[in-house]
Amino acid sequence: MADFSEFRREWRPLAGAFLGMGSALSLNSYILSIFAPYLIKDLGWTMSQWSSLGTVQMLIMFCTPVAGRLADVFGVRRVAAVGAISFPLSLLAIAMMSGSIRVYLAIYVVQIVVCSTTTATVYSRVVAGAYSARRGLALGIAGSSPPLVAALFSPLISTFVESHGWRAGYLVVAGFSAICAVITLLLLPKQQAEAAPRIAMTSGARPRGVYGAIFANPVFWIMLVAIFLVNLPFTLATTQLKLVVLAQGLPAATAALLVSVFAVSSIVGRVLSGAALDYLPAHIIAAIAFGLPVIGLLLLASPLDSVLVVTVAMALIGTSFGSEGDIIPYLITRQFGIRIYSTVLGLLSAAMGLAMGGGNILLAITGSFDLYLPIAAATAFVGSLMFLALGLPALKRHALAAGA
Numbered sequence: 001m002a003d004f005s006e007f008r009r010e011w012r013p014l015a016g017a018f019l020g021m022g023s024a025l026s027l028n029s030y031i032l033s034i035f036a037p038y039l040i041k042d043l044g045w046t047m048s049q050w051s052s053l054g055t056v057q058m059l060i061m062f063c064t065p066v067a068g069r070l071a072d073v074f075g076v077r078r079v080a081a082v083g084a085i086s087f088p089l090s091l092l093a094i095a096m097m098s099g100s101i102r103v104y105l106a107i108y109v110v111q112i113v114v115c116s117t118t119t120a121t122v123y124s125r126v127v128a129g130a131y132s133a134r135r136g137l138a139l140g141i142a143g144s145s146p147p148l149v150a151a152l153f154s155p156l157i158s159t160f161v162e163s164h165g166w167r168a169g170y171l172v173v174a175g176f177s178a179i180c181a182v183i184t185l186l187l188l189p190k191q192q193a194e195a196a197p198r199i200a201m202t203s204g205a206r207p208r209g210v211y212g213a214i215f216a217n218p219v220f221w222i223m224l225v226a227i228f229l230v231n232l233p234f235t236l237a238t239t240q241l242k243l244v245v246l247a248q249g250l251p252a253a254t255a256a257l258l259v260s261v262f263a264v265s266s267i268v269g270r271v272l273s274g275a276a277l278d279y280l281p282a283h284i285i286a287a288i289a290f291g292l293p294v295i296g297l298l299l300l301a302s303p304l305d306s307v308l309v310v311t312v313a314m315a316l317i318g319t320s321f322g323s324e325g326d327i328i329p330y331l332i333t334r335q336f337g338i339r340i341y342s343t344v345l346g347l348l349s350a351a352m353g354l355a356m357g358g359g360n361i362l363l364a365i366t367g368s369f370d371l372y373l374p375i376a377a378a379t380a381f382v383g384s385l386m387f388l389a390l391g392l393p394a395l396k397r398h399a400l401a402a403g404a
Contacts (some may be wrong), residue, residue, distance in 0.1 A: 006138070010130040014138055016187030017123040020080055022145030023180030024087040024118035025111070030150035031173060034158050038166040043099040052101075056108050061353040063116035068346025069210075071122040072339065077188040083117035084181035090115070091174035095167045120325060121349050125342045126188060128333045133278065136330050140274020143325035144267045151263060210340055219335050219395055220344065222386055227328065227348055228355045229383025230290040233297055233376035234321055235359025245314070247369050248305040258314045265318030273323035277330045286331060286387035289323040292316045294381045301373035324352075335390065 007014070032053070040050055071079045090111040097103045124139060131138040153176075161169035214220050245255040269289070276285050296316035299309055329345060336344045359376070366372040389395060 004134060006131050006134050010138075012187045013126045013130040013189055014142060016184045017127045017142040018145045019180045019187070020084060020118055020123045020184040021120055021142060022149035023177045023184070024083055025115040026119060026146035027150070027173070027177070028111075030146070030154055031157065034154060034161060035166050035169065038161060038169075039104075042166065043101075045101050049101045052105065053108065056105060056112065058353070058357060059109065059112045060116060060119075061350040063113055064119060064121045064349045064353075065343070065346035067116045067119065068121045068342035068344070068349070070117070071125050071342040076122055076126045076342075077185065077190055079117045080122050080188065081185055083115035083122075084184055086114045087111065087118060088174040088178040088181065091170050091177065095170035095174065119349070120329070121342055121346045124329045124345070125338070128329055128341055129338045130189075135333065136274040136277025136282075136326060137271070138274070139277075139326035139329050140271045143274075143329075144270045144322070147263055147267050147322070151267075210343060214336070214340065214344060214347070217336075219390065220347075222389055222395070223328075223331065223335070223348060224351050226290075226383045226386035228351050228358075229379040229386070230293075230320075231324075231352045231355030231383075232359045232362065232379045233293050233317070234324075234352075235356050235363060235376075244300060244369055244373075245310060248300065248310050250305070250307065250310060254307060258311060261311055262314045262318035262321075265315045266322030269319030269322030270325050272319075274326040274330075277326065281391060282327070282331050282334055283387050283390040285323075286327050286390075287384045289320050289327055289384075290380060290387065291384035292320040294377045294384070296320075297373045297377035297380065301370070301377070331387075331390065 127142045245258050296313040299313040332344050363372045
């Protein structure tokens, strides 16, 4: 029980990260689905114009590595402040804009570029640094913020927008984000981040810069490839979730309910995996958690299409999807240490985004879920097994040499 005293001592950074992650850029993936029908109808946009947002969203792959490096160099509070203050201002700009899709896309570009400093790549650093005995659970609690906030407030915002319009809805969300931004910045510690050292990957080697050290470390490349492979199936969690349920022959009402099952499972998975990381080897937890979608995907690919079977499949995939938010950060602290934590997380987050985009391409190539599901299951299986390599003695020596 003494280990849980960390939550009493370090509640401020955890609360700050929780509020920060749940009130800025991560909200976009939830509020866009609420506001989209009203924007398209009221402003006369076409679905083709709206789909161009997908191209803009790819910017996040380039922005998160930059945001991560800035957090390591200048500290979380300074870097997060830029995005935390800018995000509600960007929502105000949307509320007051004309009907031009180009104006909206321009605001969206600025929002992604500037507010990438409010993602888990930045905020989770302060949690990883503050906690040691209960680091996994703390990361899980902080990372559950975006889906939890969305689950609690999305129905309220949907009702409000229906009654008062999308412009008023954006003003309400902007107000919420602004209040959370102020509280977040008051809670976050003010101390400067430690300067990342020059790291020699092996004894007697010439010192390399931070990126040279990271790229020379085989641990990084194993994690990069493994993360890419296990994230290919998570395309289902973004644009295809309801469609894959409908493809099982279930009615639309049931499909909507199963989407909720997925969301709840992702929150449960994040907290449970975080707690497990504090007691069991991280590479074992990673292999198990990222192996769960293999079963779920194969169930979806099978002739079994009852509500129970599909529910189990959605729960397994959702649990794995949620667990990624604390497993990867936890592994980074163990393999690379806290000084270059956000730099490494930013690079690996870019791989996650690239994999999800690759999953969409794979689905387009296969042309249906019938072929996509078993292929995605195979990539998840290989990727989950790769995490076991992190427990090998040779790679442990590399992790220690990297400053872990």
